Amino acid sequence: METSSDSYPRGTALAAAAERVIPGGVNSTTRYIGTPYAFGSGSGAYLDDLDGHRYLDYHAAFGAMLLGHNFDAVDEAVREVIGGPVLSGLGVSELEVALAEKVTSLLPSAETMLLTMSGSEATAQAVRLARAATGRELIIKFQGGFHGGHDAVARNVISPADRAYGLDPLSKGILPSALDATLIAEFNDLDSVRELYDRHPGQIAGIILEPIPHNVGALLPTQEFAAGLRRLTTDNGSVLIFDEVITGFRHDLGGYQKILQVTPDVTTFGKGMANGYPIGGVAGRRDLMEHFSRDGDVLVAGTFNGNPVGCAAALATIGYLESHPDFYTRTHELGERLRSGLQKIATELGLPAHAAGFGGVFNLYFTADAPAGYRDLLRNDNDAYRLFHRRMTDRGFLMLPLALKRNHVSGSHTADDVEQTLAAAEQVLGEIATE
Ligand code: PMP
Numbered sequence: 001m002e003t004s005s006d007s008y009p010r011g012t013a014l015a016a017a018a019e020r021v022i023p024g025g026v027n028s029t030t031r032y033i034g035t036p037y038a039f040g041s042g043s044g045a046y047l048d049d050l051d052g053h054r055y056l057d058y059h060a061a062f063g064a065m066l067l068g069h070n071f072d073a074v075d076e077a078v079r080e081v082i083g084g085p086v087l088s089g090l091g092v093s094e095l096e097v098a099l100a101e102k103v104t105s106l107l108p109s110a111e112t113m114l115l116t117m118s119g120s121e122a123t124a125q126a127v128r129l130a131r132a133a134t135g136r137e138l139i140i141k142f143q144g145g146f147h148g149g150h151d152a153v154a155r156n157v158i159s160p161a162d163r164a165y166g167l168d169p170l171s172k173g174i175l176p177s178a179l180d181a182t183l184i185a186e187f188n189d190l191d192s193v194r195e196l197y198d199r200h201p202g203q204i205a206g207i208i209l210e211p212i213p214h215n216v217g218a219l220l221p222t223q224e225f226a227a228g229l230r231r232l233t234t235d236n237g238s239v240l241i242f243d244e245v246i247t248g249f250r251h252d253l254g255g256y257q258k259i260l261q262v263t264p265d266v267t268t269f270g271k272g273m274a275n276g277y278p279i280g281g282v283a284g285r286r287d288l289m290e291h292f293s294r295d296g297d298v299l300v301a302g303t304f305n306g307n308p309v310g311c312a313a314a315l316a317t318i319g320y321l322e323s324h325p326d327f328y329t330r331t332h333e334l335g336e337r338l339r340s341g342l343q344k345i346a347t348e349l350g351l352p353a354h355a356a357g358f359g360g361v362f363n364l365y366f367t368a369d370a371p372a373g374y375r376d377l378l379r380n381d382n383d384a385y386r387l388f389h390r391r392m393t394d395r396g397f398l399m400l401p402l403a404l405k406r407n408h409v410s411g412s413h414t415a416d417d418v419e420q421t422l423a424a425a426e427q428v429l430g431e432i433a434t435e
Helices: 009-021 072-081 094-106 119-134 176-180 190-199 223-235 255-260 286-292 308-323 326-349 382-394 415-434
Strands: 039-043 046-049 054-057 112-116 138-142 182-185 204-209 239-243 266-269 280-284 354-358 361-365
Touching (some): 054 415, 094 112, 094 280, 094 308, 112 119, 119 204, 119 239, 119 280, 119 286, 176 182, 190 204, 204 223, 280 286, 308 326, 326 354, 326 361, 326 415, 361 382
Parallel strands (some): 138 182, 138 204, 204 239, 239 266
Antiparallel strands (some): 039 046, 046 054, 112 280, 266 280, 354 361
């Protein structure tokens, strides 16, 4: 498939129209990658653009399409709520209660749950909660971690080598005091966290982390690191926040915390939880979450929080996952097949590349050794990844354009899809190895 504008007449026209009325032509910065994609329809693991190209979709809207596009069980549930009261602005709906009951029954850390509209709102509320509950200001996050677009988590989200957002901190317009209140440690390096506790005794409100940092691909936490964070936060009276916006429901119905057997105080959700419909959430220990109550001291404000579309979609998505436990075995198997297949191809070609991931999430790092921490990722050959991404996408395999991110097997991908992906990857990596 060619990428010249001749191949994308409708996409090109739409992108030009967008440039005139939307800053930069997109509504979220990383959606712009040069090619004027305009998707008109989607079905299962596939997306079709307006110019007649079909893609096998591993981007999956940054992972939000957990089950696949136009997934009947979810879309039907959404259709059913249309026609009922859309919003009342008073009280609570049956759907909101049902969803909170469901999540609190599944997730080890969840005694109560608050709904938001996005993952960013969920992590913003969680950080504010940690500060309010402890009366402290400082938050620890990990180098490379991404938790949304707000000020408290805007530092050190990208490597100097992968400035897809152009800036680190990721935005201007943030008060220096807000940036200074976020401390950065190294993932899988407990000493780097201890050091911050030693340097700021009694001042650390909480730690926020993705239990698997999928925003830099898939560094897997060591058990020692995860259990160490649990111990350190408990011993120091700070709040441990697992940001499961990507890992939640994807790797297990009980989140990655269930697999790790480390229970945080607070968990945040979003993305795949409602298979593409907008939702986010914060769940956690009842006593902490009480800060959000009407007698509490942390403001909760959101006209669309708990809206019926997001709630119905989330209940249907979770309901499907509960009644189809093979989702987990299948996505894990297909993810493993992609990882082992990509690794075999790279090794046979003598390419310094490492296939990484967990479950249905996979990435190909272009590093000489298997990365264990963020520092190792600074040596990633981002240009090689971008070439890999570009050429796979040109062949109809849609992947994330960012070198250190990840790709997703949804509930709709098949073994045949995976074999076709590996056949294309063999050609593309062969080209890269010989150029
Ligand atoms: N946390 C994590 C781990 C994320 O990956 C993201 C989105 N990439 C967010 C929070 C923010 O979610 P949203 O885009 O829904 O605001």
